[in-house]
Amino acid sequence: MAFLNLEAAYKHGIAHNVEEQTIVSLEKRLEQEYSNLDFLNFNYMSELEKKIETASQIQERYKNMLVLGIGGSALGAKALQKAFFPFQDLPNYKEKSLYILDNINPKLMQAYLEKLNPKDTVVVVISKSGSTIETISQYFLAKKWLKDNLPVEYKEHIWIITDPVKGFLRNEVEKYGFFSFDVPPNLGGRFSVLSAVGLVPLNFLGLNWKELVKGAKSVANFGSLASHPAFLLAKWAFNLMQVKTELIFFNYLVGWDFLGDWFAQLWAESLGKDNKGSMPIPAVGVRDQHSLLQMFMQGQNNKGCLFLKFRKISSNIVLDFDLPEQWDFLQGKGLAEIFQAECLGTLMALSSRMPLVEIELEGPTELEAGKIIMLLEFATLLTGWLLQINPLNQPGVEKSKRLAKAKLGAKGFENENKELESFLSK
Numbered sequence: 574m575a576f577l578n579l580e581a582a583y584k585h586g587i588a589h590n591v592e593e594q595t596i597v598s599l600e601k602r603l604e605q606e607y608s609n610l611d612f613l614n615f616n617y618m619s620e621l622e623k624k625i626e627t628a629s630q631i632q633e634r635y636k637n638m639l640v641l642g643i644g645g646s647a648l649g650a651k652a653l654q655k656a657f658f659p660f661q662d663l664p665n666y667k668e669k670s671l672y673i674l675d676n677i678n679p680k681l682m683q684a685y686l687e688k689l690n691p692k693d694t695v696v697v698v699i700s701k702s703g704s705t706i707e708t709i710s711q712y713f714l715a716k717k718w719l720k721d722n723l724p725v726e727y728k729e730h731i732w733i734i735t736d737p738v739k740g741f742l743r744n745e746v747e748k749y750g751f752f753s754f755d756v757p758p759n760l761g762g763r764f765s766v767l768s769a770v771g772l773v774p775l776n777f778l779g780l781n782w783k784e785l786v787k788g789a790k791s792v793a794n795f796g797s798l799a800s801h802p803a804f805l806l807a808k809w810a811f812n813l814m815q816v817k818t819e820l821i822f823f824n825y826l827v828g829w830d831f832l833g834d835w836f837a838q839l840w841a842e843s844l845g846k847d848n849k850g851s852m853p854i855p856a857v858g859v860r861d862q863h864s865l866l867q868m869f870m871q872g873q874n875n876k877g878c879l880f881l882k883f884r885k886i887s888s889n890i891v892l893d894f895d896l897p898e899q900w901d902f903l904q905g906k907g908l909a910e911i912f913q914a915e916c917l918g919t920l921m922a923l924s925s926r927m928p929l930v931e932i933e934l935e936g937p938t939e940l941e942a943g944k945i946i947m948l949l950e951f952a953t954l955l956t957g958w959l960l961q962i963n964p965l966n967q968p969g970v971e972k973s974k975r976l977a978k979a980k981l982g983a984k985g986f987e988n989e990n991k992e993l994e995s996f997l998s999k
């Protein structure tokens with residue numbers, strides 16, 4: 574299980590008791606809601622496993638996968654792609670390539686459609702609701718591109734991952750017969766990386782996703798909540814929010830740089846409600862020692878820190894040759910050793926300044942990735958419950974979507990049209 578060191582967490586005077594009664598009521602609630610918490614119970618997994626086997630056979634013929642999705646429909650796969658397959662950008666890369674277009678980027682979309690060979694490409698459209706404007710508009714473009722280039726077989730080049738019964742994309746599946754996967758109705762976007770949403774793209778690259786799931790299940794397995802790391806983390810984060818407004822996610826999981834972006838969405842979209850929550854700040858070690866760290870150490874004292882590291886990292890790349898005199902202390906040292914020394918220095922410096930929880934993973938394996946994903950998801954849920962907000966919805970992101978739709982001329986947005994008029998006339 575992911576190792577959680579709370580030693581430095583409480584020495585900065587944050588209260589650390591959650592009443593026994595609260596723990597009991599959380600346990601009860603978990604028991605009651607468990608069957609609906611798909612990210613914890615994995616009810617969908619045996620069905621999905623079969624579907625992924627079929628996908629593995631079909632995908633043999635493709636060199637590229639272009640994923641269209643946004644938010645929870647992209648960030649998890651992107652984080653794990655960057656962690657386990659960072660070599661796509663190296664010269665002469667010959668393996669399968671995964672491109673995740675998780676933003677509206679007109680130039681990039683155009684470039685993909687110009688540069689990718691449609692014959693070698695499968696486009697995977699991921700949207701749980703099936704109605705996200707960014708994803709759907711890109712879907713239309715990709716479908717046209719495929720249809721223009723491959724009029725006979727274009728339908729085979731589109732896979733859809735969406736709600737099992739409703740939404741525009743599900744209708745498209747029914748209409749065109751696209752190969753499709755279900756997003757279980759009870760699985761929210763930002764909790765969905767271990768469903769088809771994340772696993773289909775990662776399976777394309779050959780990730781050992783079964784290990785990922787195994788790691789996650791080992792953390793999702795709980796008896797008494799009081800000593801479970803997810804609860805301990807939630808309790809700490811909840812207490813921290815009473816006195817600090819920001820939560821640094823300082824990530825020294827070398828190479829897993831994008832995990833913080835995934836976490837920031839999970840934390841912010843789940844917990845930023847009713848004027849509660851803490852602002853997640855993803856930072857990447859060693860890199861951000863040379864930028865954000867100054868603010869962390871001497872800026873406003875309103876932060877706590879989740880500090881993530883591997884117990885051990887190894888590499889064969891060593892400075893095992895003569896060095897100029899002032900650098901000779903580096904002789905015989907590997908880059909891994911230098912990285913870990915920087916990591917220790919920052920850990921010590923930060924824990925002298927703020928409440929800090931250290932999370933140590935064994936090493937960069939799929940199993941450990943599954944553990945940390947589940948630990949953070951589960952802790953987010955419990956923190957939300959402690960805050961007495963609903964961590965599984967996101968009403969605050971709706972307003973801007975409605976205004977954008979009104980601006981684009983969609984029907985049924987009369988109020989938003991009035992708001993727009995008044996805003997734009999100022």
Ligand code: PA5
Binds near residue numbers: 644699700701761
């Ligand atoms: O976590 C969430 O629910 C959101 O970030 C969604 O994943 C995001 O808005 C995309 O939604 P959809 O998958 O419906 O296109």
